[in-house]
Amino acid sequence: MRIPVIEMVEIGAGGGSIAHIDALKRVTVGPESASSEPDLACYGRGGLRPTVTDADVALGMIDPASFAGGTIALDPELSRGALVRDVGEPLGLTAETAA
Numbered sequence: 001m002r003i004p005v006i007e008m009v010e011i012g013a014g015g016g017s018i019a020h021i022d023a024l025k026r027v028t029v030g031p032e033s034a035s036s037e038p039d040l041a042c043y044g045r046g047g048l049r050p051t052v053t054d055a056d057v058a059l060g061m062i063d064p065a066s067f068a069g070g071t072i073a074l075d076p077e078l079s080r081g082a083l084v085r086d087v088g089e090p091l092g093l094t095a096e097t098a099a
Contacts, residue, residue, distance in 0.1 A: 015053035021090045041082035042074045054079035055099035
């Protein structure tokens with residue numbers, strides 16, 4: 001029996017996926033994810049590593065004032081700091097370019 005199939009490989013990169021520089025100096029996202037402790041850098045709960053959500057906040061794609069209906073305060077400066085420290089500085093990039 002022959003049936004046509006499409007092979008799909010899915011790669012998840014949710015909002016908590018952490019960005020880092022690998023051994024070849026490439027920006028890599030995931031598979032490590034920020035957990036609820038310490039959480040995303042932009043949440044201001046002690047998270048220091050940049051995530052997909054931090055990149056979105058730094059680029060203005062997520063409005064800190066209206067995120068989650070305004071129930072969760074986001075700090076764009078914490079996002080930018082994490083992006084610069086973990087991605088920008090090793091590659092000589094600004095926070096926005098790192099995002």
